[in-house]
Amino acid sequence: MKARLVSLNVGKPRELAHGRRTVRSAIYKTPVSGVLWLGERGLEGDEQADLRVHGGPEKAVCVYPLENLPHWRAVLGLELGPGAFGENFSVSGMVEEAVHIGDTYRVGEAVVQVSQPRQPCFKLAARHEVPELALLVQESGRTGFYFRCLQPGRVRAGDELALLERPGASVSVAEANRIMHRDKRDAAGIERLLAIPELSASWRRTLEKRLGGAVEDAGRRLSG
Structure with a gap:
């Protein structure tokens, strides 16, 4: 199945109710038609409310596979469509098991590269x-x-995402999620991820710190 950009979605910050308070968020993304410019910091017309954790060169485009939506419709009982997970690119043919960290794709005139899995925050909830x-x-x-955007250019819904390159020692997004969120002391898995130069700096910092802790734990077990 060819990977395809099904919907382009953009949004601007707005007030979002969170418990008894409100926060600023651009989690609401609306599908748009026509051609948009994709640059190193994202799509024209799109913004983020908190640039400390959203956006920037390594998170220029948030991508979500539409194949996941039937699962969430069943679990949540909600009608969900493109943009429901705050993504800029709603795609088909790119589930987490099939996409690898460092994969490079051409989409329209642009060239993009997978930098890390998405880590959902409370604003999605x-x-x-x-x-x-x-x-x-x-x-x-x-x-x-x-x-991340390696080569800026124009993109539009319907564009194919053509795989240009995959790192030799690659790790899928699904495997990266397992290592980060479930098997947190998998030192060998952490080392495989850290060996990928294309991994984002934020994930690299977290995993390097975690690997140091795993090594210390192993040392204490041996000495004990």
């Missing part, structure tokens, strides 16, 4: 009024992922 949604997404492995 607040949008759908399901408090445990971020944890459910994380535990399911149906997280989606991020692109």
Whole structure:
């Protein structure tokens, strides 16, 4: 099955109810038609509310596979369509098991590269009024992922995502999620991820710290 960009979605920050308070969020993304410019910091017309954790060169495009939506419709009892998970690219043919960290694709005139899995936050849960949604997404492995933009250019819904290159020692998005969220002391798995130069800096920092802790634990067990 060819990978395809089914829907382009953009949004601007707005007030989002979260418990007894409100926060600014651009989690609401709306499908748009026509051609958009994709640059190193994302799509024209799209914004993020908190640039400390969203957006930037390594998270220029949030991507979500539409194959995941039937699962969430069944679990949540909600009608969900493109943009429901706050993604910029709603895609088909790119489930987490099939996409690898460092994969490079051509889409329209642009060239993009997978930098890391998406880590859902409380704003996704607040949008759908399901408090445990971020944890459910994380535990399911149906997280989606991020692109960095290597070559800016025009993109539009319907464009094919053609795989140009895959790192030799690659790790799938699904496997990266397992290592990060479930088997957190898998030192060999952490080392495989850290060996991928294309892995985002934020994931690299987290995993390097975790690997140091795993090594210390192993040393204490041996000495004990």
